[in-house]
Amino acid sequence: EATTFAVRVAPLGAYGQVLVLAEDQTERQRVEAVRRDFVANVSHELKTPVGALSLLAETIQDAADDPEAVTRFSGRMQHEAARLTYLVQDLITLSKIQGGDPMPIPAPVPVDEVVQEAIDRCNTKAAAKHIALVAGGAEGLQLWGDDDLLITALRNLIDNAVAYSPEHTRIVVSSRAAGDSVEISVSDQGIGIPEGAQERIFERFFRVDAARSRATGGTGLGLAIVKHVAVAHGGEVTVWSKEGSGSTFTLKLPALGGTAVAASQPSTTP
Numbered sequence: 228e229a230t231t232f233a234v235r236v237a238p239l240g241a242y243g244q245v246l247v248l249a250e251d252q253t254e255r256q257r258v259e260a261v262r263r264d265f266v267a268n269v270s271h272e273l274k275t276p277v278g279a280l281s282l283l284a285e286t287i288q289d290a291a292d293d294p295e296a297v298t299r300f301s302g303r304m305q306h307e308a309a310r311l312t313y314l315v316q317d318l319i320t321l322s323k324i325q326g327g328d329p330m331p332i333p334a335p336v337p338v339d340e341v342v343q344e345a346i347d348r349c350n351t352k353a354a355a356k357h358i359a360l361v362a363g364g365a366e367g368l369q370l371w372g373d374d375d376l377l378i379t380a381l382r383n384l385i386d387n388a389v390a391y392s393p394e395h396t397r398i399v400v401s402s403r404a405a406g407d408s409v410e411i412s413v414s415d416q417g418i419g420i421p422e423g424a425q426e427r428i429f430e431r432f433f434r435v436d437a438a439r440s441r442a443t444g445g446t447g448l449g450l451a452i453v454k455h456v457a458v459a460h461g462g463e464v465t466v467w468s469k470e471g472s473g474s475t476f477t478l479k480l481p482a483l484g485g486t487a488v489a490a491s492q493p494s495t496t497p
């Protein structure tokens with residue numbers, strides 16, 4: 228938008244240049260503010276489990292002669308340590324795909340395989356809640372991208388579907404061809420997302436209900452990662468949701484042989 232503006236005011240001469248500079252400054256301030264917010268959020272998110280760990284360590288020391296308490300508190304320490312690990316892993320993934328590292332060279336990806344791999348990795352959590360994970364839709368589709376990143380994105384969507392669904396429900400991962408794209412959707416019968424929050428859920432650390440997200444082990448980064456994976460593929464992710472009935476997240480990605488290629492890659496259509 229800044230560029231369009233600059234072109235339009237160019238005939239105004241010196242005045243135009245002043246306007247252009249002002250616009251640049253605003254954008255730089257916005258980027259800086261986003262960065263500051265992010266660092267503050269990360270610090271806060273890291274401090275919570277670290278604080279809990281040090282408290283628990285103290286408590287264990289005081290309860291040294293009560294084996295039952297030691298077992299209980301050390302279990303909670305493991306839980307907090309796991310949260311810290313997930314958070315750091317998600318931060319590393321996010322910083323890699325946000326432009327820190329070059330995107331992997333895109334290659335043909337069999338959709339059935341990445342879907343199955345993502346389902347397999349989420350099955351234990353789903354089984355614990357008696358949730359059926361089902362793959363459906365078209366078979367044999369191929370898309371153009373990076374299999375590891377796509378598995379990460381699908382896992383995040385399926386993990387969320389499991390986390391925000393009640394027991395004994397069903398999650399369907401369905402693929403279909405749509406012109407130059409392949410669409411993979413993850414549908415759940417869960418709690419749904421309030422309409423007002425739907426456009427914000429892809430922001431880093433945004434949660435509809437922070438307490439619930441933490442209780443389910445969420446880092447608040449899952450959907451930000453999904454969005455960046457989609458964009459890096461020249462695709463997008465969209466959401467449909469109704470509170471109380473469920474949510475469907477759809478990844479739209481370039482089909483093999485289609486025209487869209489990962490944004491940061493030279494185009495080398497086979």
Ligand code: ADP
Nearest residue numbers: 387388391428434435440445446447448449450
């Ligand atoms: P989190 O780690 O908190 O799950 P995400 O970035 O993955 O973070 O998701 C952001 C928020 O979007 C979640 O906190 C939750 O409120 C909401 N959300 C995501 N997926 C679903 C879903 N399938 N059903 C209901 N709410 C969801």
